[in-house]
Amino acid sequence: MASIEVGGKSYETDEEGYLVNLAEWNADVANYIAKTESVEMTDQHWEVINFLREYFDEYQIAPAVRVLTKAIGKKLGAEKGNSEYLYGLFPYGPGKQACKIAGLPKPTGCV
Amino acid sequence: MSMLFAILFYLATLVFVVGLLQRIRTYAATPAPLKIPTTPAPTTTGGVVLRMTREVVFFESLFKANLWTWSMGWLFHASLALVTLRHLRYFTEPVWGWVAFIQPFGIYAGITMLLGLCGLWVRRLFVERIRYISTPSDHLMLLLLIAITVSGLLMQFVAHTDVVAVKGYFIGLMHLDIRVLPSDLLLMLHLMLVTTLLVVFPFSKLLHAPGVFFSPTRNQTDNPREKRHLSAWAAKLESEK
C-alpha cells in the first residue's frame, strides 16, 4: 500500500492517492493532496470540501454533481451554483478531484 | 509403389474423416450459453440460413473488411471449389454430366487458384500488419497449396500424365482393388501433397471451414426477448437454487 507523509505522520492511501482511512483526514492532509493535484486551496475550495464532508457524514457517499452545485448555489449565490464554477476550482472534475482532497473514497462506476 | 500410395491414401482419408467428424462433434456438443449474434442479425431461422449462405458463398464480412483480401481469398476459394469438383471425374464412371460440363472451367480455375494464392501470399509477406501476425505454419500452408496447384497445372499443361490409368487407380481404390498407378514423378508429388493436406486439415486452421457454421455470432437468431435460451449447464444453476 502507498502512503503519504504529512507533518511527520504517515497516512495510508490507495494506488491513486485517495486516503484509505477517512477518519484520519485533516486540513493539512487536504492541503497536501491538493498540492499533488496542483490545486491552490482558497476559501472557495474549502466551501466545497466542507460541504462534501458534511454530505458524506450523512449519506456515506459523495453528493451527485447536481446536488453539490445546488448546495453551493444556495450558500454562495446562484451565479456559483453551476458545474462550470466547480470545474474552475477543480479542473480534473469536481466529483473525483474534490473527493480526493476531502479524503472521501473515489466515486466508482460510469462517472 | 501403388500399394504404398494406397495405404497412404486410406490412412490420410481415415485421419481426415475421423479427425474432422470428431472436431465437428466437439463443436456441436459444446453449448452456447448466451445469445451473442453480431447485430443487426436475422430474427428468423430462414434469415440465419441466408446470412450464413452469404457468408460462405460470398464472404460477406470479409468483403466489408478489405477488398484485396476478399478478392484474392474469394478467387482462391471459388477456384478451389471448381477444381475439386472437376476432380470428381477421376472418381466417377461414367462421369456425371455436370462434372463433364465444368471440366474446361475447372482447368482454368487451376490458374486463377494459383493467382489467388499468390495474391494472398504477397499480402502476407509485404503488408506489415499481416506479416506480424503470420506464423511459419501460415506460410507453409500457402506453400503447400501453391505446390499442389503448380504440380497439378504442370501435369495439365506441360508434362501430361496417364490420366486414364490414374482414374483406374482411384476407381480401384474405392473398391478396395489396388491397381497400377503410373510412376510419374509429378503425379507422385501432387498426390503426396494432397495426402499431406488431408492429414493436416483436422489439426490446423483449415478448421475454419467447419468452424464458420458453428460460429454463434453468425448462426444464432436474434430473438432473445421472444424465446428463452438456456443451456444445460446454465439450467442446472437454477435447479440448485
Added chain:
Amino acid sequence: MADITAPAYRIIPIVPALKPDAMAGKGPFVASDKINEAIGFPGQLVEDWHDKAIAKMGELLSKYRSLKVYMDACVHCGACSDKCHYFIGTQDPKNMPVARQDLMRSVYRRYFTLPGKLFPKLVGARDLTREVLDEWYNYFNQCSECRRCSVFCPYGIDTAEVTMAAREILDSIGYGQKYSNEIIGKVHKIGNNLGLPGPALIDTLEGLEEDVKEATGIDVRFPIDVKGAEVLLITPSADFFAEPHIDSLIGYAKVFHATGTSWTLSSMASEAGNFGMFIGNYDQLRKIALRIREAALELGVKRIVVGECGHAWRVAYSFWNTLSGVGDGAGEVDRFAQMLQKQLDHRYKQPTHICEFTWDAIERNALTFDKAKNDKHIITFHDSCNVARGSRMGDLPGGQFEIPRNIIKAVASNFVEMSPETTREQTFCCGGGGGLLTDDLLDLRVKGALPRMEVLQQVVDEHGVNFMATICAICKAQFTKVMPIYGFDRRMVGGVHQLVSNAIILGEEK
C-alpha cells in the same frame, strides 16, 4: 496525469504503421485481496496459477462454443487487423484483434492441440509463463469488448468472447482488475456500481423533483420502491449522480409523466450496468441480473424499462431472459422463468429500452414537443458499441440505429450524421467501454477515442455540430473526460433523453 495528450488526427484515415510494445506495461491496477475476496475470487495470484489457469481454460473451452470455435477457426487473414480503435490510436500491434486473440490462442495451441504440443514454434504456440500471463493482464485490459472486429471477421470471431474468457481465467487465479471487481462488490453490497445507499438516492431524487418543479412548474415525480407500479425503470446509477447523465434521467421521468405511466425505481436494483459481463463471469453476470428479477417480483411490476446504458442494454436485451427470465417464451415447465413471465405484460416487449418506450409514445402521438427548444444544438449521434452490435430495438434488425435517431429528429430540427464507416454496425467504441473507464487507463482511453474524435471533428468543421448525443453512461463519462483533451467542450456530449427533456411539453403549469 496532466501529461496525457491526444494523438494527432490522421490526415486521411490510413492504417497506421506498427509501433511494437507501444502499450507494453503493467496494465491497470490489480484488485486487492479485499476486493477480490468480497466477490469470491482468490485474494491474490495463487501459487499454482499455471495449472489452475490451464484447467480453467479447459473448462471454458467445454462450456463456451464461441471460445472453442474461435480458438480453432482463425486463419490470420488480417481482416480485423485495422479495425480496433485501440490499435488505431496506439499503433501497438498487440492491439490488433487477431494479435490480441493470439495471446490466448498461442497458449491454447500449446496445451490443447496436437501440432502445438509437437511443433510449438511452427504454429506459434507458447508455454504459459509468468511473462505471458502479465501480457494477458495488460492487453486483455486494453480491449473494450466492443465487437467491431467481429463484424469484419469472415468467421464472426468475436474478440470480446476471448477477452472475457481471459479475464475470467485471470480472476480465477487471483489476478483481477481493480476497477471492475471493486464495482461488482458494490453492486452486491449496496445495489449499484456507485455505492449509492438508499437514503442518498432518495435525497437525490427529491432534489430532482424540486429542480424540475422550479424549471417547469410541473410536479414530475421520481418514485422509488413503489409497489404495484406498472413500470420498473432500471437505469445506470451514473444517471443519479453524474453530468450529463442526470439530464437524461429527468428526460425519462418527463416522458413517464407526460404519458401518464405509473413507474418506479428500485433501491435494491438501482443499477442497470452489469460488469459481470466485462469480466466474462457467468455467475457474477447472473447474480447481478437476479437483483432485477427480485425487485420486479417484489414490486409486482408489469413492465421493465431500461435507461440509457450501452452494455446494460446488451445484457438486458440479449441475456436477461436467459439469466433471470425477464422476457417471454419460457417453456411450460420452466417454473423459474414462468414465475416472472406470468406477471409481466406481454403486449409489450420485455425488457423495453427507454428509447423504444419514448418512440412508441411519439408514434401514438402521446407526446408533444417544442423543437425550437433544441434549436441551439446541431446534433449528431454516436452509436454505442454494445447497443449497435449486441442488441436490437423494435421489431426489425437495425431498429437500434433507427429508433434513437427518430427520437432525435422528433425533438430537434438539426441532425447530422457522422461518416458512415464509423456509425451503425461499424461504429467505434468511445474508448472507455468494457471495464476500462478508469483513471489509471486514461492514456489508453484518450488514444482509443481517436477514430471517433476524427470524424466528430469533420462534422464540427463542416456542419457546425455542437452536440453529440449518445445512449450510454460509459460513452457519456468517457467523452466528458477525453473530449477536452481533443479540444472540444465537454458539454458537447449528452443523452438522447436530455434532448427529449429540453423539448417535451408537459402541459399547463398548475
